[in-house]
Amino acid sequence: MPISRIKLEICGNSYTISSTDEEGYILSLAKQLNQAMEETLDRSPQASVTTAAVLAALGYLDELEKATNGSDHMRRQISEYLEEAKRARQEAEDAKRTLAAAQILVEQTKKALMEAEEENVRIRQQLEEMEQARDVTTITATVQPLPYEDVMYGGYKTDSEDTRYNGGYNSDR
Numbered sequence: 001m002p003i004s005r006i007k008l009e010i011c012g013n014s015y016t017i018s019s020t021d022e023e024g025y026i027l028s029l030a031k032q033l034n035q036a037m038e039e040t041l042d043r044s045p046q047a048s049v050t051t052a053a054v055l056a057a058l059g060y061l062d063e064l065e066k067a068t069n070g071s072d073h074m075r076r077q078i079s080e081y082l083e084e085a086k087r088a089r090q091e092a093e094d095a096k097r098t099l100a101a102a103q104i105l106v107e108q109t110k111k112a113l114m115e116a117e118e119e120n121v122r123i124r125q126q127l128e129e130m131e132q133a134r135d136v137t138t139i140t141a142t143v144q145p146l147p148y149e150d151v152m153y154g155g156y157k158t159d160s161e162d163t164r165y166n167g168g169y170n171s172d173r
Contacts, residue, residue: 001020001021002020003018003019003020004018004020004023005017005018006019006023006026006027008026008027009030009034010033010034010037011034011037011041011049011053012049013049015030033053033060036059036060037049037052037056038052040052040055
């Protein structure tokens with residue numbers, strides 16, 4: 001932007017300055033300075049234009065310093081927030097990895113559980129088949145036919161002798 005010469009009027013004095021800023025911006029600054037100086041002169045009629053200018057300059061420097069400190073504080077806060085956001089992002093990524101690992105573990109556990117349930121069904125079926133076979137064996141063992149001689153002669157054995165029932169007669173006696 002080219003340098004332009006701008007004419008200002010502050011507290012009744014004319015000043016010509018050179019600036020690369022827009023004329024409207026410089027005129028608005030001159031208006032604020034003039035207003036601040038006239039307020040000082042109205043409050044203290046014995047003050048000179050130079051005193052009013054010095055007091056206005058001190059006021060503006062105070063505002064500048066406070067604004068600079070405020071912006072430095074804001075920069076520090078923003079920096080802290082960015083660090084916190086970075087940590088939170090890292091924690092979120094860690095949590096995603098942990099969740100993914102947990103999901104894999106859950107799927108593996110589900111698969112193992114299904115396999116165990118299938119094995120349990122197979123074992124129950126085998127157990128049921130074995131119980132059925134045992135019941136058949138027990139029934140078979142309980143209903144065994146008598147030996148041929150016992151059926152034919154109706155005899156029985158005692159511990160002391162082997163006798164056959166033959167109508168009450170004992171042929172050996």
